[in-house]
Structures are given as C-alpha cells and as structure tokens.
Amino acid sequence: MSTTDENSTPGGGFASVFDTEVVGRWSAPGRANLIGEHTDYNDGFVLPFAIDRRTTVTVGRRDDRLLRVASTFDEGIVEISLDALDPAAMSGWSAYVFGIAWALSEAPNRATAPAFSAAGGDLSGLDLSSATGLDLFIESDVPVGAGLSSSAALESSVAVAMTELWGLDISRQALAAVGQLAENEAVGAPTGIMDQSASLLGRADSAVFLDCRSLDSEVVELGFETAGLEILVVDTHVEHAHATGGYVDRRRSCERGAAALGVGSLRDLDVDDLERAAEVLDDETFRRVRHVVTENQRVLDTVRTLRTDGPAAIGALLDASHVSMRDDFEISVPELDLAVETAQAHGAVGARMTGGGFGGAAIALVPVDRRDVIADAIRASFADAGYRAPTVFTVHAADGARRDS
Numbered sequence: 437m438s439t440t441d442e443n444s445t446p447g448g449g450f451a452s453v454f455d456t457e458v459v460g461r462w463s464a465p466g467r468a469n470l471i472g473e474h475t476d477y478n479d480g481f482v483l484p485f486a487i488d489r490r491t492t493v494t495v496g497r498r499d500d501r502l503l504r505v506a507s508t509f510d511e512g513i514v515e516i517s518l519d520a521l522d523p524a525a526m527s528g529w530s531a532y533v534f535g536i537a538w539a540l541s542e543a544p545n546r547a548t549a550p551a552f553s554a555a556g557g558d559l560s561g562l563d564l565s566s567a568t569g570l571d572l573f574i575e576s577d578v579p580v581g582a583g584l585s586s587s588a589a590l591e592s593s594v595a596v597a598m599t600e601l602w603g604l605d606i607s608r609q610a611l612a613a614v615g616q617l618a619e620n621e622a623v624g625a626p627t628g629i630m631d632q633s634a635s636l637l638g639r640a641d642s643a644v645f646l647d648c649r650s651l652d653s654e655v656v657e658l659g660f661e662t663a664g665l666e667i668l669v670v671d672t673h674v675e676h677a678h679a680t681g682g683y684v685d686r687r688r689s690c691e692r693g694a695a696a697l698g699v700g701s702l703r704d705l706d707v708d709d710l711e712r713a714a715e716v717l718d719d720e721t722f723r724r725v726r727h728v729v730t731e732n733q734r735v736l737d738t739v740r741t742l743r744t745d746g747p748a749a750i751g752a753l754l755d756a757s758h759v760s761m762r763d764d765f766e767i768s769v770p771e772l773d774l775a776v777e778t779a780q781a782h783g784a785v786g787a788r789m790t791g792g793g794f795g796g797a798a799i800a801l802v803p804v805d806r807r808d809v810i811a812d813a814i815r816a817s818f819a820d821a822g823y824r825a826p827t828v829f830t831v832h833a834a835d836g837a838r839r840d841s
C-alpha cells in the first residue's frame with residue numbers, strides 16, 4: 437500500500453484506538469430530500485435520495501459485555517455495558533450508536549407501534565443476555581448540522597453492522613423504525629422516519645418514494661445525468677437542532693390541526709378539505725396544515741412528473757415547496773431564502789430548502805453547464821448580505837447502507 441498515513445485509509449484509525457481485530461466495515465449515506473418536508477410524521481409522502489457522502493463504521497468483536505466507540509471527530513473512547521443499555525444512560529453523539537443497540541433490543545416490545553407493525557411486525561430483536569461487545573470506529577464525510585442527516589447516516593451504518601454481527605433477521609424497513617426509535621428515545625429528537633429510510637433504501641441515480649403510513653416504498657429514477665442536471669447543495673452553516681424549539685413546535689401544530697379537524701393525521705386530508713380547514717382553524721394552524729396537505733400533493737405530482745416528463749419539468753414544484761415552507765410553515769431563514777432566490781435568478785430549474793429547517797441547507801436543481809455560475813452567484817450574494825460564507829457542493833444520488841469489506 438502506498439499510503440503511509442494510517443488515518444487516511446478507511447478504517448485505518450481503528451488500530452490506533454482499539455486492539456481488537458477488525459471483522460468488517462459498513463457504511464451508510466446521508467440524504468437530501470428532493471421534496472416532501474414535514475410530511476413524514478404526518479403519515480404522508482416523501483421523496484428523499486441517499487447522497488454520495490457516507491458514514492463508515494469499522495468494527496471489532498469483543499469477548500466481554502462492552503460497547504466501545506471512537507471517531508475521527510472526537511477525542512477518546514466512550515463505552516457502555518450491554519447490561520446498562522438504557523436511553524437515560526446515553527448522551528452526546530455516542531447516544532446515536534448506543535441507542536441503536538438499545539433500540540434493537542427494544543424493537544420486539546414495540547411490535548404494535550405503527551412504524552414497526554407497518555414494517556412487518558415480526559421482529560427478531562437483540563437478546564441482550566447473550567450478546568457480546570463490539571469496538572466501533574466512526575468516520576464520516578456527511579456534513580454535520582447541514583440538514584443532510586448525518587444522524588441517520590450514523591444510525592444506519594451502525595444498524596446494518598450490528599444486525600449482521602449479532603445475527604439478527606430484520607428487514608430494512610424495520611431497521612428504519614429501529615433508527616427512528618433510537619433517535620426519538622435515546623437522542624431525544626422527535627423526528628419522523630424519512631431520513632433512516634433514505635439512508636437504508638436509497639439507490640444510485642434514484643429517489644425513494646415513501647408512504648410514511650404504510651411504509652411502502654418505490655425506487656424512482658431521477659434521470660438527472662441524462663437530462664444534464666445536477667443537485668447543488670448550499671450549506672448555510674446556520675445551526676439547527678431537532679430535539680428542541682421549532683421542529684417540536686411544528687409537530688404539535690400539526691397534531692392540533694388534525695385533532696381539530698377530526699382526523700387521525702394530516703395525511704387523511706387533501707387539498708379539497710382546505711376550505712373547511714380555513715373555517716375551523718386559527719390562521720396560524722391553518723397555514724401549518726395547508727403546508728402539509730399541499731406538500732403531500734406536490735410529492736405525488738413530482739413522482740408523476742418525473743415519470744412522464746423527466747426532471748427538467750419538476751422545477752415549479754420545488755419552488756412552490758419552498759414558498760410553502762417559508763410563508764405557511766415558517767421554517768426557512770433569510771440565508772436559505774437568499775440561496776434559493778439567487779439560484780432561481782441564475783438559471784436553476786428549481787430550488788428549495790431541504791430537511792427540518794431553521795437553518796441547514798438548500799438544494800437547487802441546476803443545469804450542469806450553469807452550476808459554477810450559480811454557485812459563484814450564491815457565494816457573492818452571501819458576501820453582499822454580510823452572511824457567513826456558505827459551502828456549496830454537488831451531490832449525486834447514491835446506494836443506501838451496505839457492507840464495504
């Protein structure tokens with residue numbers, strides 16, 4: 437091997453921290469959401485794709501009862517005993533890792549919860565009394581806090597590694613529910629199931645069309661390359677956190693709206709119901725509901741348009757999604773609006789913020805031959821506005837979680 441720096445080889449840092457023998461390496465991608473925002477926890481539709489930025493976990497088997505984790509982005513080793521696996525005992529980024537082990541053991545007790553029963557219900561969970569420990573070394577090139585789901589990449593890479601090493605028979609759909617359970621209860625962020633589904637089910641050059649109620653999913657070809665298009669990501673570096681604040685508040689508004697309208701979830705409404713909703717709800721709750729209901733319709737329209745007319749025809753749907761998030765759901769920030777407007781003004785097919793909002797990233801669907809002009813214009817507009825310089829880069833739709841070696 438020509439490299440002399442052990443840390444530049446994937447998994448190479450493992451040996452500088454742990455003395456167990458490496459038994460394998462698994463990875464999972466972050467995701468960008470093409471369209472369908474804040475619809476997942478409303479039982480609605482989403483259309484995310486896995487991106488070519490991945491988190492890799494290199495694993496060694498231990499013969500004791502310890503789970504130990506280290507990474508390139510933090511000093512030292514964090515450990516927990518399999519006898520002490522409990523959400524209350526977890527904190528910081530290692531909660532994403534230990535939370536997966538806990539959720540794998542907890543899954544059979546949750547078999548009737550919607551996400552697990554939709555995924556098939558019958559789960560072979562982790563028998564904590566017989567499992568032995570693991571050493572896990574984490575590396576990632578998924579930007580953290582950019583709205584590209586570095587958390588789901590971490591959860592899903594660890595989930596596929598643990599599932600295989602502990603000999604569990606769990607479908608990818610159920611594994612997405614395991615990731616969501618870990619994030620909801622071990623990390624404490626009340627997020628939906630979109631991110632883990634994209635990271636586990638993604639396919640190259642395709643998006644995952646997911647019905648978040650039935651968990652039925654279809655792989656939808658994006659056709660960007662053939663159409664001469666690419667996705668540009670603009671990471672605004674405005675920080676967001678889904679365990680607190682706006683995300684939780686929006687979720688409650690949706691629940692309130694559904695209850696006031698007498699439906700189990702906003703999925704049960706369609707655009708024709710909005711007139712009645714306007715009469716029953718206060719203005720703010722109505723606008724929250726209108727976003728979700730129209731966004732569900734935009735996901736269905738985007739899937740249909742991709743299939744009938746190709747990706748160059750979906751721009752207006754992306755643009756309308758952004759307006760709805762900015763004005764009705766009120767989860768955009770000035771930096772995201774500027775990124776979207778500048779992309780649109782310089783020849784993007786369409787643009788919108790992506791992810792939970794309140795910061796993070798915007799995506800723009802751009803002709804490859806306009807990419808650099810658009811990226812430069814966005815950087816210049818941020819400088820003019822006195823905003824922190826954004827990071828602008830392209831992403832491609834990639835395969836989901838897998839074993840790499």
Ligand code: GLA
Binds near residue numbers: 474476627628678791
């Ligand atoms: C975050 C959550 C997802 C989803 C999006 C908004 O990414 O993790 O479950 O709710 O926000 O669409």
